[in-house]
Amino acid sequence: MSDEALISSLTVAVAASPTDVPLRVHLAGLLLTAGRSAEAIGHAAVALQHDPTHPEAQLLMRRAIAPPAVPAEADAPPAGIEDRFDGLAAELADVFPPRFAAEPAAGPVGHVQPVAGDADRMFDVERVALSLADVGGMVEVKQRLELAFLAPMRNPQLRAMYGKSLRGGLLMYGPPGCGKTHLARAVAGELGAGFISLTIVDVLDMWIGSSEKSLHEVFQQARRNAPCVLFLDEIDALGGKRSKINSHGMRTVVNQLLAELDGADSDNDGVFVLAATNAPWDVDAALRRPGRLDRTLLVLPPDGPARSAILEYHLRGRPIANIDLARLVAATEHFSGADLAHVCDTAAEYAMHDSITSGEVRMIEQRDFERALGEVRSSITPWLDTARNVALFANPDGAYDELAKYLKSRKML
Known part of the structure; x- marks a missing residue:
């Protein structure tokens, strides 16, 4: 059986038995060997969520997220190669087109060359x-x-x-x-x-x-x-x-x-x-x-289930271990979706910085999120201040009654 066929079969098996850590680790190893590092990281991260001390999963994760080796610098072209190209181009000018297009001829003073796409603009569907x-x-x-x-x-x-x-x-x-x-x-x-x-x-x-x-x-x-x-x-x-x-x-x-x-x-x-x-x-x-x-x-800031889904989305494919998702959801009330993405990025930065300074690659852990939450604040506060004035003084026809109801729930009215 080819490696691709084996990977496909194991993927189906893992989907049927998502908590089978050895099976998932075996699939991650095959994916890493096949050069599919992002998928390998995802499976290794799930395996470590079920068994944070699994040695083979930890090794696979370190290999998958390790920086690639820098390729050797290519040899410089031999001296004079451009001169030989120019000579051959001159000899074969009647047979082959020039290597580079000629510069457009300058028009009269004040004339503007037309730009492609200036006519009827088309918008992508x-x-x-x-x-x-x-x-x-x-x-x-x-x-x-x-x-x-x-x-x-x-x-x-x-x-x-x-x-x-x-x-x-x-x-x-x-x-x-x-x-x-x-x-x-x-x-x-x-x-x-x-x-x-x-x-x-x-x-x-x-x-x-x-x-x-x-x-x-x-x-x-x-x-x-x-x-x-x-x-x-x-x-x-x-x-x-x-x-x-x-x-x-x-x-x-x-x-x-x-x-x-x-x-x-x-x-x-x-x-x-x-x-x-x-x-x-x-x-x-x-x-x-x-x-x-x-x-x-x-459209208000995401509720609890939405925050959970957003956090899971921004953490997929990242090396995480022992994350208390319920605690993060409770701590991020009134955070926008962009704020939640920023929390995940900040936690990843803390873990990456520790890995760089210590020389030992580690997972993103709950402590990183605690530090991130100490730094990141909800970005919607200025908007709420403006919205409060509108709900109080510019709502004679009731157009913003729903907004006023939300502000009252936050004790801002």
Whole structure:
């Protein structure tokens, strides 16, 4: 049996018996020999979670994460080789093309050479292999998405019977780093639709009319590839309040966005618009009227199950031992997803530094996370301070009642 066939058979066996440490260690050794170090590290780490003192697993882990040997410096080319190439190129110029393309000829003064891609800009349509099942926790957010967005799309006959329109989009808001982009990608995967992500950088141009043209083109690209989820990230920058915008060019960009979402000539059938912002109070009110971004979803910091899933995701493939996951989840309440990733990176840095200074490679342990938690703090506090003022003084129509409820649960109102 070949090594690849044996690895495949052992992989199936390990999946059937995940707690069989000797079997998993044997598979890790074969993977390391085959040059598949990342997979070997993952299996060795799982084996050490079940048996932290297993000598062969520890040895495999040290071998897998050891730095590769530096290859010997290649010999320098013999002197004069470029001269010989130049001579041969001159002799064979009638037969072979030149080694390098010639510089473009300079045009008249003031003439600008055209750049490829300046004409009709094309925006990539991504196919996402992700679903809401891959998003840990966030049960209430998923239920809101299902009720307001996903269920009507999946059931066109019932939608027609109840007269439910698909016009309009969904605006997600909340603290930074809490997974709004991840949720948008999961919605696209859930629907089996294409995914286009758009920010102000993708459309903004110094030339008059170019920004509006780019914005129209991205909507056209979404329409051509329907069903498609068009994700407008940082919508407060792309569609900010026109009363506060001093630039005429930016005001016309907002006008173009309004026309694309709900204009007389816009046909967005099969185009599902999702937008995200940290500051919904800075979004132009016209964008939140019926037929545009008329549904709102508050995305809060991850709850306990979500934090557990995020921590496990950022620790997979890393050499860990005896990590108290429940304790980490309890200690990271009100941490954003980005904060949790930072905690994992910081703990890994402490373990790596100890390995470098002591000369002995060791696992990432609970003590490293305790040190990391002493350094990393939740990054959403400034956002909460702003949100508190909005909930107290700028909520006459009840648009931020859900936000106020969350702030009261934190005793901030």
